[in-house]
Amino acid sequence: MKDEEIVALYWERDEQAVLQTKEKYEHYLTKISYNILADLEDCRECVNDTYLAAWNSMPEHRPNVLSTYLGRMIRQISIDVFRKKTSQKRRDSEYALSLEELEDVVSGGVSPEQALEADRLKESLSSFLRGLSGEERKLFIGRYYFFDSLKRTADYLGMSEGKAKSMLYRIRMRLKEYLVKEGFEP
Amino acid sequence: MRSEEILDALGSIDDDLIEQVNGLRESKKKRGRRWILQTAVAVAACFCLVVVGGKVWDSFRLGGNPGNLGTANGAGDGETYDCYTGPVFPLSTLEECPGLSAERNIDFDFSPYKTKVENIDGEKWEQYDSKSIITDEYQVKNSSPEEKTVTFLYPVAGSLDNEPEENPVVRIDGKEAETELHIGPCPAEISGAGEDLEELNSWKEYKALVESGYQRMAFDAFPVLDKRVIVYELSQMHGEESEEAPAPALNLEFRTDFKHTQLFSYNFNGEENDYDSGKCSRGIFISQDESGKDEKAYLIVLGEDIKEPVLQGYTDMGFEKKMEQAGGTLKRYECSLDEIFSNIVKEDLAKEKGWKNSDFSDIPIETFISLAAEQLDGEIGIFRKNADGEYYNGSLEELFMNVYSCSRIMYLTFDVKLPGEGSVTITASMRREASTDNAGSIEQRNAYDMVTRLGSVLDFTEQSASVTNAEYIEITKQNFGFAPEKGITKVTLDLKKEHYFMEVQKKLQR
Numbered sequence: 295m296k297d298e299e300i301v302a303l304y305w306e307r308d309e310q311a312v313l314q315t316k317e318k319y320e321h322y323l324t325k326i327s328y329n330i331l332a333d334l335e336d337c338r339e340c341v342n343d344t345y346l347a348a349w350n351s352m353p354e355h356r357p358n359v360l361s362t363y364l365g366r367m368i369r370q371i372s373i374d375v376f377r378k379k380t381s382q383k384r385r386d387s388e389y390a391l392s393l394e395e396l397e398d399v400v401s402g403g404v405s406p407e408q409a410l411e412a413d414r415l416k417e418s419l420s421s422f423l424r425g426l427s428g429e430e431r432k433l434f435i436g437r438y439y440f441f442d443s444l445k446r447t448a449d450y451l452g453m454s455e456g457k458a459k460s461m462l463y464r465i466r467m468r469l470k471e472y473l474v475k476e477g478f479e480p
Numbered sequence: 481m482r483s484e485e486i487l488d489a490l491g492s493i494d495d496d497l498i499e500q501v502n503g504l505r506e507s508k509k510k511r512g513r514r515w516i517l518q519t520a521v522a523v524a525a526c527f528c529l530v531v532v533g534g535k536v537w538d539s540f541r542l543g544g545n546p547g548n549l550g551t552a553n554g555a556g557d558g559e560t561y562d563c564y565t566g567p568v569f570p571l572s573t574l575e576e577c578p579g580l581s582a583e584r585n586i587d588f589d590f591s592p593y594k595t596k597v598e599n600i601d602g603e604k605w606e607q608y609d610s611k612s613i614i615t616d617e618y619q620v621k622n623s624s625p626e627e628k629t630v631t632f633l634y635p636v637a638g639s640l641d642n643e644p645e646e647n648p649v650v651r652i653d654g655k656e657a658e659t660e661l662h663i664g665p666c667p668a669e670i671s672g673a674g675e676d677l678e679e680l681n682s683w684k685e686y687k688a689l690v691e692s693g694y695q696r697m698a699f700d701a702f703p704v705l706d707k708r709v710i711v712y713e714l715s716q717m718h719g720e721e722s723e724e725a726p727a728p729a730l731n732l733e734f735r736t737d738f739k740h741t742q743l744f745s746y747n748f749n750g751e752e753n754d755y756d757s758g759k760c761s762r763g764i765f766i767s768q769d770e771s772g773k774d775e776k777a778y779l780i781v782l783g784e785d786i787k788e789p790v791l792q793g794y795t796d797m798g799f800e801k802k803m804e805q806a807g808g809t810l811k812r813y814e815c816s817l818d819e820i821f822s823n824i825v826k827e828d829l830a831k832e833k834g835w836k837n838s839d840f841s842d843i844p845i846e847t848f849i850s851l852a853a854e855q856l857d858g859e860i861g862i863f864r865k866n867a868d869g870e871y872y873n874g875s876l877e878e879l880f881m882n883v884y885s886c887s888r889i890m891y892l893t894f895d896v897k898l899p900g901e902g903s904v905t906i907t908a909s910m911r912r913e914a915s916t917d918n919a920g921s922i923e924q925r926n927a928y929d930m931v932t933r934l935g936s937v938l939d940f941t942e943q944s945a946s947v948t949n950a951e952y953i954e955i956t957k958q959n960f961g962f963a964p965e966k967g968i969t970k971v972t973l974d975l976k977k978e979h980y981f982m983e984v985q986k987k988l989q990r
Contacts, residue, residue, distance in 0.1 A: 358495075359495065359499055359502075361502055362495050362498050362499055362502060365498065365502070366491065366498070369491055370491055373487070373488075373491070377484075389487075392483070392487060393483040393484065393487065394483070395483075396483035396486050396487065397483055399483070399486060412485065412488070412489065415485060415486070415489045416489040416492045416493075419486065419489045419490060419493065420493050420494060420497075423493060423497055424497075428500075431497065431500070432500055432501050432504060435490075435493070435497055435498065435500075435501045436501050436504070436505065438486075438487060438490055439490050439491070439493065439498060439501070440501065440505060442505065449562075450504045450505055451504065453878075454878065454881055457878070460749065464750065464797055467796070467797070467798065468798065469486075471798060
């Protein structure tokens, strides 16, 4: 079923919407969640929470690309679960690895001013990403938005893992410089 | 600032940025430069030795029955896999031999799936190897009264980086045969092969390859790269790391006309190409290790020479802050492409010892150079673009990696004396890696497959297949007809059917 037809079902408050979403996107959503949580039980809960969030948000939203819309939801839901549970148990997920990798870019400190600057950071990050080459941008988003493993990201971008690793390192260094220039404390 | 803030901010990036990657992630076809597509296949193959779980008590959490997970995208049609190792091909003869007929039995032994418990850092880990030991056995009969000496060939889908145990051992009446190896070209380099053959994800793509006359190409002479080139050789790089210069680097900056020049490079870490203005650069980190002092980097110019080459030191690869103390020796000379290429291949092989792990890498270095030349020959051409419509950078390391890891068909040939009205038994034994979808994830599918007659000129009178040590696996999908739980471990194959497959999962052992 096409995305617009599924979205229409949500707007009609037809429960088939959730069943169709499940059929089309369960694998996709599970993969994103698993990259973050590395725990199948938690993933399943997050996927179900995403269906609920989709049901509650349509209407009013009418997304054009359902995968992107749902993917954004499950990413945040899973990160929230990760944070809630990570104090109880250390997790070896791609999200945890991404956090470690990005320590190259940041110092780890937090200040109230920085917390207020979250919106500006989003804008700066978008500008930075648009300034990257297509290949670099896809690599960065594959790794740090979808939390795909380095191997998998290199795989679907058609490059060697070694190249992906060194390219990511260079991008992180450039991001660090960029953020400093933009006035962010590293 | 903390890492989480960056990852949170990334969660709000524009849809179009996400969708560009979404398409790639969900596509079965991998993208990228022509010459690195097969590298990706080989990288994916690395997943195939599966380490399952952690401590014994939860060790099979990932390997358990996935239920209905993974079915949304994984059609399970037995045809297409992300990481496809290729089918087991049937025995053939180099030329058609009337009077010869053969019976075949192929056995899939799943003993590598048996759980092994290893003690790592005081913790127990359960492991298994997702390989099957395959014994492909033929009774070849000669119906004519005369003795015949026939050259047989056994095709193997694989790459130069196959594990030695993956390469078949051929026996004639139980005695190991001397074989000769003929390596087919990387499919992507076959003229007119089309995009579908750049990456082999299904047996049908192998079929198309075989039907394109691939076998003949494996026996063809290699190309000669006699074109003249200009080489810029960078050596004696120096520049010390300091607080002001955290990662000293050199940048070779120049201009070129891409309409008349093709560039290849080796050992540089980064490049910039402005295809409109012709402004280019090649950057390299200055090694701080003693072992890196002899390091060299090469820029090979095919066509018109580059203009205004300048070597500049920088404090890091951002190439913004110049570093006057950093430098190197830039030597320019002319030679044939073949000559510089051979030197670089030898340098690369000396650096990358990995290739020597393979039996097939027993091939002489000259053969490897020829295979790489064959690959390079296919890349020569001004204005070549990759699948994204971007120009490629001419990186020779990537080309070597592809030569080493691209999926192709290799042919083992051997001579057999067949007595008049007599028969011989020919067996090919190997450990075969599973083809996989979603490798390394919870939805992994492990598959093994074979083709009955594809590419063979032998007259097969009967074929059968069997499974042994099936207690270690669960067959989740197949078209063979095995039912080990009911004692059906051997089946007769329909010769009209071209392809047989089975998907298996490790069976839980408690």
